[in-house]
Amino acid sequence: MMYLGEQREALKVYGKEAICWLSIKIKGRWSNKNISGHKCADDFCKYCNSKMGKRKSINHDFRDLFSLSIIEELIVAKPKRLIEITSQLEVLYILLGYSGEDFNFEAKKIFILSGYKGWFLNKDKYDFEEKWNYKLAKLLGKHTCTYCNREYIFVYKKEEGRGMVPQMDHWFAKTDNPLLGLSFYNLVPSCGTCNSIKSDEKLNLDEHLHPYLDEKISDTYKFNYWFKETHSPEIILEENTVISSKGKKTFDALNLPLIYKGHSDKELKDWWKEILPILEHNQKVFLKIGKNKSKRIKYMEKLND
Ligand SMILES: [Zn+2]
Numbered sequence: 680m681m682y683l684g685e686q687r688e689a690l691k692v693y694g695k696e697a698i699c700w701l702s703i704k705i706k707g708r709w710s711n712k713n714i715s716g717h718k719c720a721d722d723f724c725k726y727c728n729s730k731m732g733k734r735k736s737i738n739h740d741f742r743d744l745f746s747l748s749i750i751e752e753l754i755v756a757k758p759k760r761l762i763e764i765t766s767q768l769e770v771l772y773i774l775l776g777y778s779g780e781d782f783n784f785e786a787k788k789i790f791i792l793s794g795y796k797g798w799f800l801n802k803d804k805y806d807f808e809e810k811w812n813y814k815l816a817k818l819l820g821k822h823t824c825t826y827c828n829r830e831y832i833f834v835y836k837k838e839e840g841r842g843m844v845p846q847m848d849h850w851f852a853k854t855d856n857p858l859l860g861l862s863f864y865n866l867v868p869s870c871g872t873c874n875s876i877k878s879d880e881k882l883n884l885d886e887h888l889h890p891y892l893d894e895k896i897s898d899t900y901k902f903n904y905w906f907k908e909t910h911s912p913e914i915i916l917e918e919n920t921v922i923s924s925k926g927k928k929t930f931d932a933l934n935l936p937l938i939y940k941g942h943s944d945k946e947l948k949d950w951w952k953e954i955l956p957i958l959e960h961n962q963k964v965f966l967k968i969g970k971n972k973s974k975r976i977k978y979m980e981k982l983n984d
């Protein structure tokens with residue numbers, strides 16, 4: 680897994696649009712008649728100046744759970760705070776006589792169906808411009824999958840036909856936490872394989888590494904290769920480098936050992952095929968040179984050129 684960092688610039692660009700879109704969908708646009716509605720400071724904001732209105736058929740009590748500042752937090756807050764907000768709002772909703780399922784049902788309508796699938800993936804009528812999965816992957820400056828760093832998630836779109844589509848994984852799964860469907864620090868650019876492997880996993884901050892939080896992710900575990908038979912290299916996990924149980928739980932959840940094992944049969948073998956003749960040649964030269972130290976040094980210098 681790769682560390683993504685705080686990504687403040689990307690957050691600023693994404694946050695500005697996501698906050699306006701979501702606020703209007705929940706609270707409506709500000710007007711004399713709707714003083715609890717949303718209006719941002721940007722006179723040219725495409726959302727605040729559009730004809731967009733509230734998302735209809737949302738439970739009245741559910742809508743009232745949200746203030747404009749809570750909506751903003753749901754977009755920009757760090758993972759720990761996101762989970763706090765979710766459980767606080769759910770408790771409030773339950774106190775009003777609803778169930779946890781009711782809460783997720785309403786949250787799914789606005790945050791996943793309208794929000795993530797409609798606005799973020801841009802399949803609805805507010806087709807303003809480029810899809811957010813492309814835009815966000817570009818802003819984050821990521822070209823490979825955050826989880827496996829194995830698959831490219833090229834950020835380009837062909838005029839016609841298909842380009843590579845970077846997928847956004849929800850670190851807190853969207854089935855259990857639909858309220859976090861649009862939260863910046865819950866969106867992780869990933870490849871299709873990792874996204875589908877992870878979709879069934881329930882990750883939590885106490886037991887798993889988070890790509891926006893855990894700075895030392897890449898020190899947590901290392902992979903190496905060994906030869907299960909002659910000329911048949913295989914990728915393995917370096918057991919002694921697993922320094923935390925968080926690391927172990929994370930790569931188990933992402934099934935990384937299995938994903939990399941698959942590569943042993945392809946890329947690693949190709950690489951070995953290329954490198955083997957070079958190694959064999961070097962061995963021959965070394966045998967010829969024998970123990971002559973200065974000749975060895977000269978030869979090594981030539982190799983390093
Ligand atoms: Zn706005």
Ligand SMILES: [Zn+2]
Nearest residue numbers: 824827870873
């Ligand atoms: Zn991946």
